[in-house]
Amino acid sequence: MQDQTQQSGSRTIQVEIYADVICPWCYIGKRRLDLAFAQRPEIRPAYVWRAFLLNPTMPSTGMDRTAYLSAKFGNSAAAVYGRIAAAGLDSGIDFRFDSITRTPDSRLAHRMLIAAGPDNAELSEAIYSAYFIEGLDIGSPEVLGEIASRFDRPELIEAASDEAVGKQLELHLSTANRLRLDGVPYFVFAEKYAVAGAHLPEHLIPAIDAAAAA
Secondary structure, eight states: OOOGGGSSOSEEEEEEEEEOTTOHHHHHHHHHHHHHHHTOTTEEEEEEEEEOOSOTTOOTTOEEHHHHHHHHHGGGHHHHHHHHHHHHHHTTOOOOGGGOOEEOOOHHHHHHHHHTGGGHHHHHHHHHHHHHTTOOOTTOHHHHHHHHHHTTOTTHHHHTTOHHHHHHHHHHHHHHHHTTOOSSOEEEETTTEEEESOOOHHHHHHHHHHHHHO
């Protein structure tokens, strides 16, 4: 499978995406990145997934969503997610936060994305949608196996358990730590230009142009 943003264009630039699949701003940021590249049809992205953990101490079984939101945001959770929902609609994402019952440990999802290789960007969309639209527990091996099957890559759930994939995940996390990332999304264009945050498409275009001209 191939990401639709890579189907046309005469120049290709690598874009490393540091993100977490339980991060709504990462979902928005990826959509905005796609929209930015759509305005530069002569340039196509080669997306490379780089894992980041918003909750590195999350239990492997995850935790109740209501308890998680209360611990993290207190009484302000509704206002925070209201703003995120509005930003999502502007990017074509109809977040359904009320359908989410558990906040998962995202490590296994990251491992599956690493195992997906060049398909990682398209697979990330499938995982984001499963979590934020369908409310599925993407920390569950069974759920991730179903997502892999829908994606026509059923072997990915087994590949995710490979020791080499685990080492890649640890490398991603240590690199993010070395870069002192304290939030995501974080995009690196052609290993030269970094942009932190879910910026609007027009604010990403200068980085795309600079990377293409380098």
